[in-house]
Amino acid sequence: MTALTQSVPDMEALIKDGSNKSALTCLHCPSRILNASVGTYVEKEFSLPAMTKLKSQTDTENHVLKDFWKVSDMFHFENVGFSHTADGVKYLTCADCEMGPIGWHDLQTKENFVALCRVKNS
Amino acid sequence: MAKKTYDLLFKLLLIGDSGVGKTSILFRFSDDAFTSTFISTIGIDFKIKTVELRGKKIKLQIWDTAGQERFHTITTSYYRGAMGIMLVYDVTDERSFENIVKWLRNIDEHANEDVEKMILGNKCDIDGKRAVNKDRGEAIAREYGVPFLETSAKANTNIDKAFNDLATAILDKYAGKEPGDAPDRVMVDPRRGDTSRRSCC
């Protein structure tokens, strides 16, 4: 398993009063995931499986990500999918094209985290 | 801030024989070129979708089975809190159609008695191998007083309409009960779902 660290360029421009300045949409389709200012910016290290992999790859690559939008209640999302439980969490996906993981759901705290680099922030 | 982002929350379920297309109805017909391999391996449990009906913003939480229908072990825990149920059969599979009556009985036994239902004849894109005519779907729906649609998850026919119609029926029922004053927020317990029903297989 490989771990790559990814960061988001020009992050300050995406945050307003600690929240997402713009609505979040899917990188692959027009589906709206979260409305503006519903998420809270948090810095937190978490390793998410890669969204895509090459046919030749056998195991899933993991990416260590740091920048997330925290959504305290799952019903604050506009459109989102929840995977079955794996690795002790539920992964979040686009509700329309199912691309993901775009983040994860913590089964204990019920909080949800969307990776800034896996959604469109504007 | 925890500001209110919606007016109502409806929990919906998909029920029917194994193989009729329930998972495909909920999760866009999987085009392998597009779907994330990682996600398609672990599978999706439920979705949250937002629709606007009669000027109200409604969150739909839509659940798929985890395959328990294969063992006829759908019980009260899966139905708990459900406000709407999609009863699905496959138009190319006579048996799945006959079993609709069984599923209706199962719902009567285990679900809330005022749950809204809808019957879907799925895979209507398949012409050659059709086993159940549309008339028969309509007839059984009339007999049980349940709305009916033929759908195709593959061709994306009537899928959105089905969910919108079911949600509208639920909305109208609440509006009917308390004229002009639908409940502010119909809560379901989001914690269910990661408990026992997933321990099969």
Ligand SMILES: Nc1nc2c(ncn2[C@@H]2O[C@H](COP(=O)(O)OP(=O)(O)O)[C@@H](O)[C@H]2O)c(=O)[nH]1
């Ligand atoms: N042609 C066609 N095939 C479908 C349709 N919906 C599902 N299928 C196929 O039917 C099979 C069973 O579907 P699935 O969603 O797993 O059924 P479930 O067991 O009810 O969840 C799969 O091979 C699907 O590709 C449809 O609308 N049209």
Ligand SMILES: [Mg+2]
């Ligand atoms: Mg299924």
Ligand SMILES: [Zn+2]
């Ligand atoms: Zn998408």
